[in-house]
Every structure is written in structure tokens, then in C-alpha cells.
Amino acid sequence: MDQLVVRGGRRLEGSVSIAGAKNAALPQIAAALLSDRPVTLSNLPRVSDVASMLDLVAGYGVHVEAIGAHQARLDPGSAQNGAAHYELVRRMRASVLVLGPLLARFGEARVSLPGGCAIGARPIDLHVKALAALGAQVDMEGGYVVASARGGLRGARIVLQNPSVGATETALMAATRARGETEILNAAREPEVADLCALLLAMGARIEGAGTHRILVQGDQPWRAASHEIIPDRVEAGTYGIAAAITGGRLELEGARLEHMASVCQVLESVGARIWPGDRGLMVERAGALKAADITTEPYPGFPTDLQAQFMALMAIAEGASMIRETVFENRFMHVPELARLGVDVTLQGTTAFVRGGRRLKGAPVMATDLRASVCLLLAGLAAEGETVVGRVYHLDRGYEALDRKLVRCGADIERVGA
Numbered sequence: 001m002d003q004l005v006v007r008g009g010r011r012l013e014g015s016v017s018i019a020g021a022k023n024a025a026l027p028q029i030a031a032a033l034l035s036d037r038p039v040t041l042s043n044l045p046r047v048s049d050v051a052s053m054l055d056l057v058a059g060y061g062v063h064v065e066a067i068g069a070h071q072a073r074l075d076p077g078s079a080q081n082g083a084a085h086y087e088l089v090r091r092m093r094a095s096v097l098v099l100g101p102l103l104a105r106f107g108e109a110r111v112s113l114p115g116g117c118a119i120g121a122r123p124i125d126l127h128v129k130a131l132a133a134l135g136a137q138v139d140m141e142g143g144y145v146v147a148s149a150r151g152g153l154r155g156a157r158i159v160l161q162n163p164s165v166g167a168t169e170t171a172l173m174a175a176t177r178a179r180g181e182t183e184i185l186n187a188a189r190e191p192e193v194a195d196l197c198a199l200l201l202a203m204g205a206r207i208e209g210a211g212t213h214r215i216l217v218q219g220d221q222p223w224r225a226a227s228h229e230i231i232p233d234r235v236e237a238g239t240y241g242i243a244a245a246i247t248g249g250r251l252e253l254e255g256a257r258l259e260h261m262a263s264v265c266q267v268l269e270s271v272g273a274r275i276w277p278g279d280r281g282l283m284v285e286r287a288g289a290l291k292a293a294d295i296t297t298e299p300y301p302g303f304p305t306d307l308q309a310q311f312m313a314l315m316a317i318a319e320g321a322s323m324i325r326e327t328v329f330e331n332r333f334m335h336v337p338e339l340a341r342l343g344v345d346v347t348l349q350g351t352t353a354f355v356r357g358g359r360r361l362k363g364a365p366v367m368a369t370d371l372r373a374s375v376c377l378l379l380a381g382l383a384a385e386g387e388t389v390v391g392r393v394y395h396l397d398r399g400y401e402a403l404d405r406k407l408v409r410c411g412a413d414i415e416r417v418g419a
């Protein structure tokens, strides 16, 4: 298992190219199962979750042809229904996103229950309710979700209890093959959901309201071959923005889109970063002393939960005390005890973390528990004196393309070693 050895204290300067968004790529790969027409996706990030999702759809008979490093042609012409096994599903929760497309296309689907993970229980009840509203019979059998709709799905009004990203995506994909109109209310407004709508539109679906709380789908339209370029990863861009701020540096985030990052940029500016549009993306630099600020994670357009851990690392060295409230996942503070090993001073009270800033961090061996926790430890390591060794780097490789190489090019001292 690889480890990253970080020797901190270096100022970062340079340009990082932002990859395509993992969280947009995963549902779009699943969406290819909806029709029998090929889908070509470009700007695919080279991360292990994307490789696993491509393996998953290939397991259903989708012919996957890589075109260079960041593009793939998915031909679902001879796809067949089967069961998504626990081994694949447990590696990556997003694999549950094949449920809607399989059910919609084949009239039945059997997908292993994804189970919880380090950040929370993550039930799929809202996915199930959405499919049931469209007329499916959904049962749990021996750890599998078994869904059927032999006579086909029917358009319906789906009111989501919370604006779940995944449940909105399941509802959307299934609705494209349902007879008649589907209205999805309290839909997630994340750019990744809007990007899925863009792909579905290119595939022939009729959708209105992408990026809003109310999405309307006219189902059962003729399918066509489609090509789509995945949006840049706003979480990756935010992570590098924090890397610039935490090292007192200056980075160009090539390809980053300000319109997807308003809340993040506002928070980073409030703590002492300067952010401005550059010729090729966004420029971020630390403008002076870092100040503390309170944040609350929220569904888009609020501050993203996927940047909460990274922001905590930044607050550890900012002057003053900050309060970080996590409202999206019930257990997303697994990084706290590991950050403490580097000298970060955090007290947890339920879903709120109180960070006393202004600490001088000292390198230590730390262990990642999930994707964003691992990158937060790396960021803290960049700001710490001495050597930090981050273990279980496979978490990081799930969602960051060549993170260590990109940072090294900007002046970081990071070495990847096989443990």
C-alpha cells in the first residue's frame, strides 16, 4: 500500500490543471446503460473510482474503449442485465447509480446494498422511494436491492425528503425511460446533477429545470449517440485553492469555474486569500495573515461537505477560533483525531467542530480513513514542520488525479513510497 511522505514548510507556486469532476463522471458512466446507443465521455478524470465504475458497466456487457487518457467510448448495444456484486459496490458507493438505468432499460435490476462508510450510514431509501413512485416494486433480499417494473415505469411526481444528489440522479435517469412526465421536487442543484442532465439531453432525453429544485422530464424519447465533456472538478479546485492558502503561496487553477465555486471562494477570501479570474481559470493566493471563519456545510450552492476536512486543516493555522458545522453527513469528522497528531487543536461536539487556530503543526505519521480526510492530512502536512507520512493513500487515489505530481510541480516536497 502506498504512502505519501510530505516534508512541509514550502510555499507553492505554479499552475495545476483541474481534472474532470469525479462526481459528474460516475453517474454519467452509469447513464450509458440507459440506451443502446454509444456515449463518448471526455475530460474523464484518471482516478480509481472512474476505473471501478467503467469496470462495473463493462461487467454488464458495455463495451468500453479508452480513447487516450481522458476519454472513453461506451457502447451499451449488447449490454445485459445481471447482478452488481458486493465486492464492486462496496469499493465505491456510487455504484448504486446503476440501479435506476438497469431497472428502466431492462424492467428489473438487482444491485448489492452499498452499506455505510467512514462518513456516515448513507442509506438509499430516497433512491428506492423515487423508483417506487415511478411504479417499481423494490425489495431487499439477502443484502441486495431487487427492483422490478415489468410493465415499464410511469412518469410521476417525486418529492425528495432532502435534496440528495444520488437520489436525484437515480430519479432523473429512471424518469428518462418512464412513460409520460416526471416532476422531481426538492431536487439537488449540484453542478454535477446539471451536468448529468446535459449528457441525458445529448442522448435524446427531454429535461427542463436542470440546476434547479424542480426538474421536469418527458420520458420515453428516442435515444441517439452522444458525446459529452465532463465539467471540471470544483472539489479538486477548492482543494488546491486551500493548498495555496495554507502554504502562503499562489496557484493558477487551470480550468476551474468560478460559477461553481461561489461559496468556497467567498469563504476563502474571508480568511485571507485573494481570488481572481485568470486567463485559463482561477488564480488563488494568500493575501496576508490567515484569519479564522465559521462555516456550515450545506447542499449546493452552500459550502460543500467535500471541502470541510480541507478547510479544517486551513483553520488549524489561521489566527483565532473557528466553528465548523457539518450538516450533510452525520459522521464526517474522522480526520479530527489524525489532525490532532500533527498538533491541530479541535474539540468535537456532535456535528460541530471547534478549532483553536494559530498552531504550529509538526509532522507525524497519520492514517487516512476516507477520500477527503486523506487530502486534508496531506494539506496539513504541507503546512507542518518536518515529515508527515500519510498512509492508506488509495483513499486519495479514488478521487484525485496525480495529486502528488501536481503539487510537486508547484514546489511541494512529496514522495510516494510503497509500504
Ligand SMILES: CC(=O)N[C@H]1[C@@H](OP(=O)(O)OP(=O)(O)OC[C@H]2O[C@@H](n3ccc(=O)[nH]c3=O)[C@H](O)[C@@H]2O)O[C@H](CO)[C@@H](O)[C@@H]1O
Pocket: 022, 023, 024, 026, 093, 094, 120, 121, 122, 123, 124, 125, 126, 127, 128, 162, 163, 164, 165, 166, 167, 192, 299, 305, 306, 328, 329, 330
Ligand atoms: C459520487 C457522488 O456524487 N458523491 C457525492 C454525493 O454523494 P451522495 O449522492 O451519496 O450524497 P447525498 O446527497 O445522497 O447525501 C446527502 C445526505 O442524504 C442522506 N441520504 C441520501 C440518500 C438516501 O437515499 N437517503 C439519505 O438519507 C445521506 O446519508 C446524506 O446524509 O453527494 C454528497 C453531498 O454533496 C457528496 O459528499 C459526495 O461526494
Ligand SMILES: C=C(OP(=O)(O)O)C(=O)O
Pocket: 023, 092, 093, 094, 119, 306, 371, 372, 399
Ligand atoms: C464522499 C465522496 O464520494 P462518494 O460519494 O463517492 O463516497 C467524496 O467525493 O468526497
